[in-house]
Amino acid sequence: MRRQGLWMAAATAGCALLCRAGEALPGGGYRETFEAEAARASFTLTPHARWVQAEGRGYVLEVANPPSQQQGRKPGTVAVTVPFDLKPYAGKQVVWQADVRQEDVTVPPDRWNGVKCMLCFETPATGKQWQNVACPTGSSDWARRTVAFEVPEGIGDALLNIGLQVSAGTIWVDNLTLTLDPRQRVKHPPPMRDPPPVSAGHDGIERLRGAMIRQAYDPEALKTLAAWNANLIRYQMTRNWDAVGDVNRDKAEFMQWIDNSLATLDKILVDCEKLGIRVCIDLHTPPGGRYEDKSMRMFFEPEYADFFVEVWRHIARRYTGHPMVWAYDLINEPCQNRPSPEGCDNYWALQERAARAIREIDRDTAITVEVDQWDDPGGFHFVRPMNVPGVIVYQAHMYRPHAFTHQGVRGAKERWAYPGVISGRHYDKEALRRELQPVRDFQLAYNVPIYIGEFSAIRWGQGAARYLQDVTEIFEEYGWDWSYHAFREWSGWSLEHSDDEADPHPAATPPDRQKVIRKGFDLNRKAER
Numbered sequence: 001m002r003r004q005g006l007w008m009a010a011a012t013a014g015c016a017l018l019c020r021a022g023e024a025l026p027g028g029g030y031r032e033t034f035e036a037e038a039a040r041a042s043f044t045l046t047p048h049a050r051w052v053q054a055e056g057r058g059y060v061l062e063v064a065n066p067p068s069q070q071q072g073r074k075p076g077t078v079a080v081t082v083p084f085d086l087k088p089y090a091g092k093q094v095v096w097q098a099d100v101r102q103e104d105v106t107v108p109p110d111r112w113n114g115v116k117c118m119l120c121f122e123t124p125a126t127g128k129q130w131q132n133v134a135c136p137t138g139s140s141d142w143a144r145r146t147v148a149f150e151v152p153e154g155i156g157d158a159l160l161n162i163g164l165q166v167s168a169g170t171i172w173v174d175n176l177t178l179t180l181d182p183r184q185r186v187k188h189p190p191p192m193r194d195p196p197p198v199s200a201g202h203d204g205i206e207r208l209r210g211a212m213i214r215q216a217y218d219p220e221a222l223k224t225l226a227a228w229n230a231n232l233i234r235y236q237m238t239r240n241w242d243a244v245g246d247v248n249r250d251k252a253e254f255m256q257w258i259d260n261s262l263a264t265l266d267k268i269l270v271d272c273e274k275l276g277i278r279v280c281i282d283l284h285t286p287p288g289g290r291y292e293d294k295s296m297r298m299f300f301e302p303e304y305a306d307f308f309v310e311v312w313r314h315i316a317r318r319y320t321g322h323p324m325v326w327a328y329d330l331i332n333e334p335c336q337n338r339p340s341p342e343g344c345d346n347y348w349a350l351q352e353r354a355a356r357a358i359r360e361i362d363r364d365t366a367i368t369v370e371v372d373q374w375d376d377p378g379g380f381h382f383v384r385p386m387n388v389p390g391v392i393v394y395q396a397h398m399y400r401p402h403a404f405t406h407q408g409v410r411g412a413k414e415r416w417a418y419p420g421v422i423s424g425r426h427y428d429k430e431a432l433r434r435e436l437q438p439v440r441d442f443q444l445a446y447n448v449p450i451y452i453g454e455f456s457a458i459r460w461g462q463g464a465a466r467y468l469q470d471v472t473e474i475f476e477e478y479g480w481d482w483s484y485h486a487f488r489e490w491s492g493w494s495l496e497h498s499d500d501e502a503d504p505h506p507a508a509t510p511p512d513r514q515k516v517i518r519k520g521f522d523l524n525r526k527a528e529r
């Protein structure tokens with residue numbers, strides 16, 4: 001979402017605030033359909049934009065960016081801009097939506113370019129933000145496009161940009177709405193005084209420290225982890241995990257895949273019993289799959305919500321009472337970029353429902369739940385503890401700052417070193433502690449167990465070993481269980497490869513990253529003595 005400074009500079013002086021002309025919605029919020037002359041007049045049109053009539057919609061805004069006539073020349077950027085008042089929403093989570101039709105939108109060089117119906121603002125605390133409804137490239141008939149975001153407390157002036165950035169094509173836009181998201185920040189109580197000891201579901205073991213493994217039976221990998229003193233694996237049942245569209249929707253076929261995954265897990269569990277390794281069963285792929293904006297279908301369609309619960313009943317029936325199964329990890333990295341419709345459970349309520357269903361079958365195995373937005377620590381601002389009997393472990397994934405941990409992944413070009421300035425902010429151990437503070441606050445407020453199910457730093461990130469050392473020291477200080485992402489999975493995360501991106505083979509001498517993680521695992525052996 002970077003490199004969009006131009007958009008901020010494109011404000012047109014003297015425009016009326018657009019939302020003053022719109023229709024107020026009950027419960028707070030605003031709708032703009034462009035039918036009022038005053039609303040249309042608040043835009044200063046450029047030569048690329050005009051008001052046109054669309055069937056059943058009255059006025060809609062058309063913005064066209066024809067392909068360049070010159071061979072090989074990249075499309076430029078066209079937009080109209082209007083001031084927008086976000087101040088009434090300061091400190092609130094909002095949902096920004098627009099109806100968009102589009103024709104022949106070309107694929108831009110960076111994924112954050114393309115169709116824009118975007119709110120832009122800047123505050124000293126949060127820096128610049130660009131909140132754009134998610135649109136595909138290509139052609140699409142009218143569709144409701146959405147983004148949800150939190151308006152910062154210190155919000156000042158904001159701008160609305162509608163157009164095409166470094167993409168050719170034509171778009172039509174109508175029916176803008178800004179509404180309050182039902183998912184708002186929770187005010188957590190202060191730290192509990194003199195909290196009693198809390199069970200994380202492994203009472204005979206001081207702490208669980210281990211790694212993610214891939215979905216395969218790899219006895220050598222298990223032996224190595226045991227030799228390194230790891231006492232936990234997070235077994236990811238995964239395929240097409242972030243694929244969108246028509247995948248993972250066939251329920252019978254999905255359940256067959258689950259059974260195949262569990263057959264592999266059964267073999268792993270036999271070895272784990274001999275090696276003293278506990279297992280976290282991670283449902284990494286959502287039943288029902290995802291929409292184009294990556295939101296998981298099961299938070300919007302009751303058919304898949306029910307199926308998700310059924311999948312967990314099925315797994316719990318198979319493993320209830322198993323001594324090596326530590327936890328059922330209900331859904332990896334929940335993602336829903338807009339509120340659930342009436343009658344559907346959202347990411348938190350649905351996990352709670354599945355947890356209750358499991359408890360009818362298995363009263364003892366721990367259940368671990370994850371927060372919205374890919375289990376980012378910030379998600380802990382928005383949830384309360386679940387009301388479910390037995391042990392519920394609250395899980396976070398630590399990839400902050402993402403620009404550092406994922407540099408070079410999926411085409412990310414910028415390179416960063418830790419500690420240091422990363423994406424304009426200074427990061428060191430204290431900064432990482434601040435990033436994890438929402439999780440820490442939740443733990444202290446409610447005296448609940450915390451598990452860092454995933455954390456990592458890409459092996460070619462300069463300072464990756466130091467980053468791993470700093471985060472694991474924080475986990476240890478706070479008494480959190482943890483599993484490194486990932487052991488003998490993708491080489492980018494490998495603890496056995498060198499820090500050289502170009503070197504595809506395991507290294508002859510262990511890299512410092514391996515030493516840091518094994519130092520953590522060694523605490524398991526010390527605890528056993």
Ligand SMILES: [Ca+2]
Nearest residue numbers: 033057058059
């Ligand atoms: Ca209209």
